[in-house]
Amino acid sequence: MFKHILAAIDGSEHSTKAAKVAIELARTYGSDLTLLHVTRKLDLPDQLKEYLKAEHLTREDLPALDEATKRIIEDVRIKAEAQGLKRVRTIFREGKPARSIVDYARSASIDAIVIGSRGLSDFESALLGSVSHKVASLAGCTVMIVK
Amino acid sequence: MFKHILAAIDGSEHSTKAAKVAIELARTYGSDLTLLHVTRKLDLPDQLKEYLKAEHLTREDLPALDEATKRIIEDVRIKAEAQGLKRVRTIFREGKPARSIVDYARSASIDAIVIGSRGLSDFESALLGSVSHKVASLAGCTVMIVK
Numbered sequence: 231m232f233k234h235i236l237a238a239i240d241g242s243e244h245s246t247k248a249a250k251v252a253i254e255l256a257r258t259y260g261s262d263l264t265l266l267h268v269t270r271k272l273d274l275p276d277q278l279k280e281y282l283k284a285e286h287l288t289r290e291d292l293p294a295l296d297e298a299t300k301r302i303i304e305d306v307r308i309k310a311e312a313q314g315l316k317r318v319r320t321i322f323r324e325g326k327p328a329r330s331i332v333d334y335a336r337s338a339s340i341d342a343i344v345i346g347s348r349g350l351s352d353f354e355s356a357l358l359g360s361v362s363h364k365v366a367s368l369a370g371c372t373v374m375i376v377k
Numbered sequence: 378m379f380k381h382i383l384a385a386i387d388g389s390e391h392s393t394k395a396a397k398v399a400i401e402l403a404r405t406y407g408s409d410l411t412l413l414h415v416t417r418k419l420d421l422p423d424q425l426k427e428y429l430k431a432e433h434l435t436r437e438d439l440p441a442l443d444e445a446t447k448r449i450i451e452d453v454r455i456k457a458e459a460q461g462l463k464r465v466r467t468i469f470r471e472g473k474p475a476r477s478i479v480d481y482a483r484s485a486s487i488d489a490i491v492i493g494s495r496g497l498s499d500f501e502s503a504l505l506g507s508v509s510h511k512v513a514s515l516a517g518c519t520v521m522i523v524k
Contacts, residue, residue: 231398251378251519362513363513366494366510366522369524372521372522373521375513375521377518
């Protein structure tokens with residue numbers, strides 16, 4: 231059903247759940263799987279904050295931040311391959327997350343984007359929007375928002 | 378991965394695509410499948426408009442409208458069962474679509490809601506919101522928006 235699945239990963243707990251769902255779908259349907267991370271400076275996910283804290287780094291310390299993110303995505307890739315997926319790739323982009331995810335999906339002919347929900351409250355979500363909702367609005371393909 | 382999948386069906390082309398995806402997922406994962414339609418008066422889907430026109434009816438003619446909707450959902454149910462699904466049920470509700478879908482999903486312990494995108498333009502979507510985005514915001518479970 232899905233030839234090429236994109237999992238958008240920001241290092242947060244929600245995106246780890248989304249990655250699991252994406253791996254399971256890709257396994258089921260024999261899909262290619264691309265793991266995409268978009269670097270931005272705002273809203274560091276908790277796992278990255280913890281990493282930075284543990285390493286006595288600040289959010290200004292961007293090379294270290296990239297390293298932490300890459301490590302999380304590498305873990306997902308290893309898990310995906312351990313579950314038998316043969317065509318897994320990791321992609322890193324810089325920019326506005328929703329726009330970058332949608333643009334990449336379009337350029338790579340993705341069938342389905344799997345993305346974690348940030349779990350914003352209705353109020354926050356109405357006010358700020360969330361990456362997942364922007365992706366769902368802008369994407370030309372099916373979007374699965376994992377909670 | 379999904380024990381109980383809910384397909385939200387409004388009779389539109391997008392919801393027919395969503396129903397297909399929901400059937401495929403339910404087949405793959407051996408899930409229960411519930412087909413839910415929420416009746417509202419605004420925004421008649423094209424298929425229903427065509428039905429009404431063909432039958433020389435107006436949108437005021439609500440018993441006929443319900444009949445048309447039920448026929449579309451019955452078609453989906455027959456397709457699902459023809460594909461080997463054993464636990465398919467159809468549910469009809471009246472009310473605000475997004476809220477009714479989310480409330481039903483919560484009450485029935487749904488794992489994943491599959492819903493069509495209305496394909497609104499970014500501008501319209503920002504202005505009006507869409508049922509699928511409201512469902513994605515409010516639902517406690519995974520939401521797949523099919524385009």
